[in-house]
Structures are given as C-alpha cells and as structure tokens.
Amino acid sequence: MGSEPASGVGTRRRRERSPEEGLPAVHSRQWAMARRALMTVLLFSLILGGSLLLWGYVFKGCGPAHCEMPVCRDLLSLYLASGNTSVAPCTDFFSFACGNTNRTTSSFQALAKENKRRLQRILEAPGSWRLDSGEEKAFQFYSSCMDTGAIEGAGAGPLRQVIEELGGWPVSGDWTPLDFNRTLSLLMSQYGHFPFFRAYLRPLPTPPYTPVIQIDQPEFDVPLKQKQEMNYAQILREYLTYLNRLGTLLGGDPNKVGEHASFSISINSQLYQFLRPPEQQAQGKLFQMVTIDQLQEMAPAIDWLSCLQATFAPMSLSPSHPVAVHDLEYLKNMSQLVEKQLSKHRDFLQSHMILGLVGTLSPALDSKFQEARRLLSQKLGELTGRPPTVLHEELISDIPRVLSAAPWASWCRSQHIRGGSCTKRALLTKPAHPRWMTCVEKTAAFFKPTLAALFVREAFGPSTRSAAMELFTAIKDALIARFQMLPWMDEETRAKVQDKVTQLQVKMGAPEWALKPDPARQEYNDIQLGPSFLQSFLSCVRSRRARVIRSFLQPFPNHRWQVLPWGVNAYYSIPDHVVVFPAGLLQPPFFHPGYPRAVNFGAAGSVMAHELLHIFYQLLFPGGCPACDTHALQGALVCLERHYAAFPLPNGTFFNGSRTFLEDAADTGGLAIALQAYSKRLLWYRGETTLPSLNLSPWQLFFRSYAQVMCRDPSTQDPQDTHSPPTLRIHGPLSNSPAFARHFHCPHGTLMNPSSRCQLW
Numbered sequence: 001m002g003s004e005p006a007s008g009v010g011t012r013r014r015r016e017r018s019p020e021e022g023l024p025a026v027h028s029r030q031w032a033m034a035r036r037a038l039m040t041v042l043l044f045s046l047i048l049g050g051s052l053l054l055w056g057y058v059f060k061g062c063g064p065a066h067c068e069m070p071v072c073r074d075l076l077s078l079y080l081a082s083g084n085t086s087v088a089p090c091t092d093f094f095s096f097a098c099g100n101t102n103r104t105t106s107s108f109q110a111l112a113k114e115n116k117r118r119l120q121r122i123l124e125a126p127g128s129w130r131l132d133s134g135e136e137k138a139f140q141f142y143s144s145c146m147d148t149g150a151i152e153g154a155g156a157g158p159l160r161q162v163i164e165e166l167g168g169w170p171v172s173g174d175w176t177p178l179d180f181n182r183t184l185s186l187l188m189s190q191y192g193h194f195p196f197f198r199a200y201l202r203p204l205p206t207p208p209y210t211p212v213i214q215i216d217q218p219e220f221d222v223p224l225k226q227k228q229e230m231n232y233a234q235i236l237r238e239y240l241t242y243l244n245r246l247g248t249l250l251g252g253d254p255n256k257v258g259e260h261a262s263f264s265i266s267i268n269s270q271l272y273q274f275l276r277p278p279e280q281q282a283q284g285k286l287f288q289m290v291t292i293d294q295l296q297e298m299a300p301a302i303d304w305l306s307c308l309q310a311t312f313a314p315m316s317l318s319p320s321h322p323v324a325v326h327d328l329e330y331l332k333n334m335s336q337l338v339e340k341q342l343s344k345h346r347d348f349l350q351s352h353m354i355l356g357l358v359g360t361l362s363p364a365l366d367s368k369f370q371e372a373r374r375l376l377s378q379k380l381g382e383l384t385g386r387p388p389t390v391l392h393e394e395l396i397s398d399i400p401r402v403l404s405a406a407p408w409a410s411w412c413r414s415q416h417i418r419g420g421s422c423t424k425r426a427l428l429t430k431p432a433h434p435r436w437m438t439c440v441e442k443t444a445a446f447f448k449p450t451l452a453a454l455f456v457r458e459a460f461g462p463s464t465r466s467a468a469m470e471l472f473t474a475i476k477d478a479l480i481a482r483f484q485m486l487p488w489m490d491e492e493t494r495a496k497v498q499d500k501v502t503q504l505q506v507k508m509g510a511p512e513w514a515l516k517p518d519p520a521r522q523e524y525n526d527i528q529l530g531p532s533f534l535q536s537f538l539s540c541v542r543s544r545r546a547r548v549i550r551s552f553l554q555p556f557p558n559h560r561w562q563v564l565p566w567g568v569n570a571y572y573s574i575p576d577h578v579v580v581f582p583a584g585l586l587q588p589p590f591f592h593p594g595y596p597r598a599v600n601f602g603a604a605g606s607v608m609a610h611e612l613l614h615i616f617y618q619l620l621f622p623g624g625c626p627a628c629d630t631h632a633l634q635g636a637l638v639c640l641e642r643h644y645a646a647f648p649l650p651n652g653t654f655f656n657g658s659r660t661f662l663e664d665a666a667d668t669g670g671l672a673i674a675l676q677a678y679s680k681r682l683l684w685y686r687g688e689t690t691l692p693s694l695n696l697s698p699w700q701l702f703f704r705s706y707a708q709v710m711c712r713d714p715s716t717q718d719p720q721d722t723h724s725p726p727t728l729r730i731h732g733p734l735s736n737s738p739a740f741a742r743h744f745h746c747p748h749g750t751l752m753n754p755s756s757r758c759q760l761w
Helices: 004-015 025-062 070-082 093-098 107-123 133-146 148-154 157-165 180-191 232-249 254-274 278-283 292-298 304-311 328-344 346-364 367-384 405-415 424-428 435-446 448-459 462-483 491-503 533-553 597-620 630-645 657-684 698-710 726-735 738-743
Strands: 198-203 211-216 288-291 322-325 505-509 571-573 578-582
Touching: 070 093, 070 698, 093 698, 093 726, 107 133, 107 435, 107 448, 107 698, 133 435, 133 448, 133 533, 148 367, 148 533, 157 346, 157 533, 180 304, 180 346, 180 533, 198 304, 198 533, 232 254, 232 346, 232 367, 254 328, 254 346, 288 292, 292 304, 292 322, 292 328, 328 346, 346 367, 346 435, 346 533, 435 448, 435 533, 462 491, 462 505, 462 597, 462 657, 491 597, 571 597, 578 597, 597 657, 597 698, 630 657, 630 726, 657 698, 657 726, 698 726, 698 738, 726 738
Parallel strands: 211 322, 505 578
Antiparallel strands: 198 211, 288 322, 571 578
C-alpha cells in the first residue's frame, strides 16, 4: 500500500510525456537541436529589432533639435529675409544667402547701427541705472542734444558769442584784432580747430612707443587738387556757395562775405599745393624728430611753444621738447604764406580761421548750419562720384586727419593696427543719419567711460564673455593644429608660430576699466553743461582732450584699446602682441551664447580665425619664411590668386587681386580653421541645435552663417578697399572647402565644387 502512491505517480508522469519522447533517440536529438536553433534565431531577431528601435529613438532624441529661443527666432527671420532659397546654392551661394539683401550697408554696418540703437535705449532710460552725479551728465548731454527746439531757438547767438571771444569778425560786425598766435592758440586749445596744421599726441611707432606730440597736415573740407580733378571749377563753385551761406547765416554783408570766402578758398588751395604727393609720402619717412626750438626756426610764423602748451596742458613743454613732424617742407611753406598774409591781409586771414571754425562746430549748431554742410556733402558726392558723407570732426578730434591714402596707411602702420578698424573711410566719414544717432555718437565720444560700462553691463555679461572666450580657445587650438598640416611650413617655423600663438594676449569685450569701473573715479568734474548746447559741446571737447592727454602721461602697462567697446572691428596690435575683439562685434547676428554652435563658429569663429592669421601675414611675403619650402609656398600663393581670379564678378564691381590678396588668404584660411574647430567640437559635445524652417543641417548652417557675415550689396564696394567684393568673399573660401561641396551635395564641376583647390593656410 505504501508503495502504490509512488507507483501511481510515476505512471501518471510517464503518461504525460511529450510525443517527441516516443520517437527514436536519434530523431529526438535532431529535433531538440533544431528547436534550440529556431529559438536562438527568434531571440536574436527580437534583440536586433529592439536595438534598432532603441537606436532610432536615441538618434532621434540626440539629433539636432530646433532652437526656439527668441534670439534664434530673430536670427531665423534675418536669414529668411536676406536669403533667396530659389537659387541653387551650388551655383551661386552669394545669392542663396544674400540675394534679398537690398541695402547699401554691410552686415558689419548693420551691427554697428544696432549697437548704437542699444546705446540710444540706454541713454533714453536714465532711471534704469544707478548713476553718480558725474555719470548723470552723459544723460543730460544726450537730452540737450535731442532738444532741437532749444537749439533752433538759440540760432546763431551762441556762435556769435564764440566769435566775439576771438576778437570778432570783420564781415559781420566790430573786429578787435587779437594777436594772430593768440587767436590760433585759442582755436586749437578751446575749440578743437586746427586751420593750418594738425597737432595730436600719439605713441611713436618704434619701441619703447613713447607718447609724443605729432605735427601733421591740416584738414580740408574739400580736396583742392586742380590737376587731378575733372570737375575742379564746379567743386570750387559749390565750396564758395557753402562759405557764402555760412557768412550770411552769421549776418555778414553779402558783398564782403563773397570776397572773404574767395580768399579763404585761395588760402586752402595754396596750402593744399604744399602737400607732398602721395607717392612721395609713401616712400618717405613717417616723420622726423625736431625740438620745438628747431621748429620755431624753420617755421617762425607760428609761436609753437605757446600754441602747443595751451593745446596739450597739463603737459609741461620747453623749447627743447621733441616733437614728431610729418611734413617739414609743408610747415616751412605754410609759415611763409602766413607771414605774407599777415603783412597784407590780416583781416582776410581772420576770416579764413573763422569760416573754418564754423565748419568744425556745425554739428553743434542749428539746422541751418547743418543743412549747409549737408548740401555741400551732397554736391561733392555728385561731382566726385562718391556717396555723400558728413565729416564728424568732434567725434575724431584725437585722430589725425589726412587726405590721401598713403599718409593714412602710414598712420595705421605707425599704430600697428590690423583689421577693418584702420581705414580712412571707416573712421573719417559717416553717412548722413537721423538726429538720435548723431546725439548718440556725440555722447559716446565725450562720455566714453560711462557708456562703455553701461554697454558692457547690458550687452556683454559674464556668460556671454565666457562663451566668447570658449569659442576663441577652440579657434586658437584649431589654428595650432592647422599649422602642423601645412606642407610648405618647416618644423622650426612651426615651433615659432606655435610659441607666438601661445604667448598671444586676447582682449575680449571691453578694456578692464569698463569691465570693472572704479566708482571713485571722477571723470567729468570739468564739464559744465549749458546754458546753450554749443557751450556744453565745447566744454565736452576740452574735457575729453584733457582726459586723453592725462591718460598718455600716466603709466599704462596694458594695451590701449584702439576701438570702442561697442565697435565692430577686431584688430591685432603688433607692439603689444594683442588681438582685440570688442563686445560690439560679439553680438547677434554674429554671436550669442544661445545660438546653435554652427552659427557661432561659422560667423564669429571665422572672424576670430581671420584676425589670428593676420599675425602671420609676413610669412607670405618673399623672404618672410626663409626656412620654409618656398616652392610649395609659392605654388599655394599662385593657386589661391588664380582661384579668386576665376570667379565672375557682377557688373560695376571692382577687384584688384594684388590689393586684396592678404585679406583673401585670411578669409579662406579663417573659414578652414573655424570649420576644423567646429568639427572637433561636434566630436566631443552633444546637443547640437539648428534653426527651424531653414531645412539646413548643422554643417550647412555653419556655411550659411559664414556667408551672412559677408552679405553686402556688391555695388557699394570701395575701389580702395583691401577686401574683395562680397561675392568673392563668399564664393572664394566656400568653394575651396571640400566639406561645403559634400554637405550641399554639389555636383563636380559646378561653381562651388571646382576641380582643384588650394591650401595656403
């Protein structure tokens, strides 16, 4: 009994065997193996399918998301508005990116205007800032500048008061002749007007770069170059009309005004003829050092010591004090002319100085004087074929004004400035613009410390600066890596350039005094505002000149910035081995911490790489790299020159390959370096974004952002510009990049996918 249950259980288990158990042993083993194989295949299929789904989900989640931030939406609107997507990018990328850019300003000019808009918003909201009594003067000055009703109501009265302080004017009333040099000294020191020569304080262009007073050519409203100018007679008539209008506005007798205006033109014409021809200026020395006493002997009509002492107070000058003279022969001839006129036409000489002063002060006068200036500019533009411009003397009084390209280029070289900031056209002329912009520029010029600190606080906070420095570091690292791959560069030169890059200083955003302003600093104690806007203006002129002089007299261990914090021009300074990127450049649409990386690397990154390459431009000159493979280097130079020359240009576009070559090389190399830096960044960092609605991959967005920086109407190209026309600045570098053709799927042989490419940098 006890054994039955066990036997029964065993019987039931045998009855529940699977049918396979009744098969022969061999077949049973084969079936088991087949079943295991089928199960393995099924399990593998499930795993593979699940993995594919998982990887698809992962890739979908880690792919480029759309940037929906407001700054990205604004950038998208700009790209959609400026581009023409109906054009094939492989045949005309300029039109694809810039085809709807129907404006005469470049992307840099548009950014500069937007920065001034930001300054305008700052100045029109004084309650948003905690200001001391000195800083409040900046807002008060801007407000008085915008009060056109008060300026119009004052009319010419404040200007007549200035003229009376100078002894009066023979044409419009009583004249009490002052000593000629007394009048000249007042004009220079109190009113910022230099009728016969320019005097300014600048460092010498050679070590130890000591600041020294420099005597340069005078400024001329009109270039009176009779032999070279086809419309010379018409230009003279327009200038005479302008001077007659000024005299009439001051209440002068029309007959006397015409006579004195004609004499003033005669004086200017003679002074202009004393200038050295441009070719001689380019070949000669930048300057020669003489003492004030020696200068007095060679040009005795001017009391040099008294005039310079008044202008450059609080400097202490003596007859043995050295000065740098840029054109000694001009000063000798000028002195003889002044002595001759003093003996015969002293009243006419007074009129010449008064008329020149009115022109200098016209931006601070009522609309009648400004309209006279605008009409002169417009007429000169029509006669010379150049766009009308307005000279803003009060904005650049500490910059030497010269007329020909050669001396201006010499001054740029003397300051060791590379980049677009050192162009005569960019610094000396500005298109006519609305009143708010004029007042912003005036306020920014006179109250730079205050506006610099506020602009940086508003537009270049710590997070923006950190992101910009991170971008620069990536570009610098890519530059070093790029040098390791150049076939024409030898190992010794590679080591030297790497050391030079390593030792390079970078100044980002603004000077230290703007990033960390000193609240105890008293900048504007000497500024007296009112009762008229002209008097406020003149007080600011004197205060700024005194601050500039004091800054040069004090020890200054760091680099002196040559661009304002809201400026848009980067540059490299040779003596300080410093590259500068102002906060105004690192703004939308060129840069923003919230932008897709492709935008920042393609736009601001390319600009940074461009400026870094200017440090090494001397390597490209004959003999500049004696240890390099000169055959390979020459081949790369010729290749790039031919590469640019092969592109068609729009009608009316100027291009001089020999003039633009260094900039072309920096454009092409800058794009390649920025692309290399961006590629490395993608390998190490996830979370890339792109712009919605553009249907561009991150790589395509990189190239699109580069092109946006270069957008400009080709017809506005200045023949003297050292940069290529915008079509070439886009097509030249992009077509030289194999990555561009690959990511835009350009067929071989199209404009943007040529059969051969160059590697210079």
